[in-house]
Amino acid sequence: MTVRLRKVLQYLALAVIAFSLSWVLYGNWEKVKTYQWSFDYPLLALSLGVMLASLSLYAWQWRISLHCLGATIGFIKVLRTYFVGNLGRYIPGKVWQFVGWFYLFEREGVSPVQTLTSIAVNQVIQNMTGLALAFVVLGQALGKMAPGLTLIVIPPGLVLIQPSVLERLLNWGLRLLKREPVAIALTAWDLARFAALHLGIWLCYGLAFYLFTRALYPVPPERLPAFAGIFAGAWVIGFLSFLAPGGLGVRESVLVYLLSFYLPSHVAIVVTLLSRLWVTVAELLGTALAFGFDSLRRNRGGRRAPLPWSRGRVPAKGEGQGAGLDGPG
Secondary structure: OOHHHHHHHHHHHHHHHHHHHHHHHHHOHHHHHHOOOOOOHHHHHHHHHHHHHHHHHHHHHHHHHHHHOOOOOOHHHHHHHHHHHHHHHHOOOOOHHHHHHHHHHHHOOOOHHHHHHHHHHHHHHHHHHHHHHHHHHHHHHHOOOHHHHHHHHHHHHHHHOOHHHHHHHHHHHHHHOOOOOOOOOOOHHHHHHHHHHHHHHHHHHHHHHHHHHHHHOOOOHHHHHHHHHHHHHHHHHHHHOOOOHHHOOHHHHHHHHHHOOOOOHHHHHHHHHHHHHHHHHHHHHHHHHHHHHHHHHHHHHHOOOOOHHHOOOOOOOOOOOOOOOOOOO
């Protein structure tokens, strides 16, 4: 697929998605306009705080995976790199987010192979656990599909967290991209721990999304698991949609469809449209917070002494587990 054709398909896909969402909004506009909206601002602020904490928890988990690969780097540096690089996912092309992470981590002394391996491992496990949560939770909530979906999702997930299987899968993808293979010097226990951490992060995302929705519309607490599954499923499907930057439009379409099982259609549309702004605000706050902590670290007491949680030796390029091969430049 040529670059020009890819761009044409991206714009075409976005146009179709925008038209579909606009058509649904148009069909429900009278209900949206006449509904007596009541915003619970304290709950809205709490949901934003939980989402910000969840995003920061992802950065903390990423630091753990980098540490297992031999790159001892401070949490504040990982936090700043994660939030700044993450903004690149809103640029069409799907690669700028990762380019930003490579560039920023290399500035901190992390080898490209360590960065590549940590990104690949985290992306695979994050999407696997997100889909597993969505399938199992929504299967229980929407019908009697849970046993079958559990058999579909759980066994492949247990196979995937085997180091040799994951290494072969990643190197197959790298060969398609004409990149050098990597050696994953991680144990099955490391990958299982990462999977548990990612599952916990998804549950935190789901709690934040539930609180956000409840700030706009009264949703009973027993629907919290379903909302966690809805958010995880929509996020992963949006990420895997190669034609939409940041899953823009795709995530919203999935959210509208799944939320319509639990909310009136006009409420589902408003919640979906505002949720994109809500997530973006949390990401921007995280970026500002990371820079604020970094500035405090650099200027505390007039010295450039690091804060206690940001200390750590950054290994030389090529040092540490997973760094035995030359990675992509």
